[in-house]
Amino acid sequence: MWGCVRPSRIIPLLAALVLTGAAAVAEAPQRVVSVNLCTDQLALLLAAPGQIVSLSRLSQDAESSSMAEAARAYPTNGSGAEEVYLLNPDLVLAGTFTAPTTVQMLRDLGIRVELFAPARSLADVPDRIAQMGAVLGHEAEAEAMIGAFRAELARLSTAPDRRPRAALYYVNSYTLGDRTLAGDILRAAGFDNVAAEAGLEQGGTLALEHLILLAPEVIVSGRDYPGQARAEEVLSHPALRALPGTRVAGTLTDRDWICGTPLVLAAVEKMRALRLSLETGE
């Protein structure tokens, strides 16, 4: 297998190894491969230069990744066991929802795989940062990042005078409840989520009729996907604009809430600005 690799590709690889090896702590992993969109972003925030060998392909998709620009500096992988193994990593970062067969295969091949659970609330974010700091050998940086995150979150989520009722409404009439990261972002920004009134703590399908009867003050929706689909038509239904006390405003897209990284603060800030704009009646 190694015979197939041309020498021209090995030399820069070796050079990179030597350089990063000299810079990093002895036991810290030197060839980190991430196969999950969220570990991609956490690793980009905490890894030393040269520590990352490859990120998942999704990391460069600006619609899904908040750090697509930074990710473009790295090669990408398709998250398959074969491809990842050939990158010769000493640490693979994966999500708990990464295909179990891929994870098991890599572990059987003797590679260390660290799994990161998805964040379901803002309180999960410091845990994920700490976990990434620990596995990459950058505990001090992680501590600093957690401190900054907590301070900024506290600043953004100061108790508002009035909590407007809001709904998160997505393609296929899907809504997200309080026990999701998106719902928690909405709560921290000073909104009450009407999904709770409908008994949807996690989220689920909320019929258009139901949404209208709940009459939230603001309906926040997601991104407009390319092309057309009937599943998206519910978001342009005239009934959404027929309620006198309801505004369809703002977006909270999957890029904002899919991963528990410090970047969710930008989404909290965006939702907070939306709430303040409601107060001033803009």
Place this chain on the structure above:
Amino acid sequence: MRLAPGLVLLVAVLFVLSLLSGQAPVGAGQSLTALIAGDGTPLAVVMREIRLPRALLAAMIGAVLGLSGAAMQGYLRNPLAEPGLIGVSGASALGAVLAIQTGLSLMFPLALPLAALGMAVLAVLLILALAGPRGASITLILAGIAISALAGALTSLVLNLSPNPFAAADIVFWMMGSLADRSFTHVWLAAPFMAVGALLLASLGRGLDALTLGEDAAEALGIGLSGLRLRLILGTAACVGAATAVAGAIGFVGLVVPHLLRPAVGARPSSLLWASALGGAAMVLAADIAVRELLPARDLKLGVLMALVGAPLFLHLIYKTRKEMA
């Protein structure tokens, strides 16, 4: 005749029941008061913007599908001729999907019903060319299967090629039909085409009655067969195209309704036209109530219910006509 008032009453009752059924549990009196008052409360918005267009579309679509079925069966003198079965609905769905996925319908909303109508015309022309003026069952069904399969495959292909991650799930909608979350936009888009199509088909009555005596006799009675044929093609295409463009392909209405009502009107094709329009409206209204009452949380497709009723009847009709097909 006692049939007309009975059918009108049935449609009216089902229309009100359709207005009263939905995911949100609200009392009947309260709902209807909100509908009439239209005072901007959330309930009034639900009644006026969600349930009213849905009930209107169910009645309109049922009526034109029943009418199209009765007209095609009268012209071809074959009880198996039905827009869904012979591929006209499938072709309309393909036209609608093309208009949506190319973005044409965004720039020019009328492109949606027009594209569906255009494909429906093509399908009717193909059927008439393949099945011939008498519409022998075997060629009619075979041509219908071929056109349905081709239209269905192309619809799936277009939706699978769409960059939208949700487009592929739309295949079920276009094949089975649904009225979930339709709005007045769709009513106004479809209504003019349905009105023109229904007028064209309603004008066929005398000609269809004469055709029961045979083509020569009909011509001797002063019926212009080529004009009749043209009105049938355009009328069916306008009706089925507009219905499919907003609600997907809803099959079997044009098969079941004329079959049930034919004995009641003494098998006169002209009477069967209006009777099937009313019957079709009642059937689709009833089915649309059922999809909401049976599985309120799911978007059960209308075509599923229609097929459960229609397919056994279709098999029965094939069994009855097998001598002719042999």
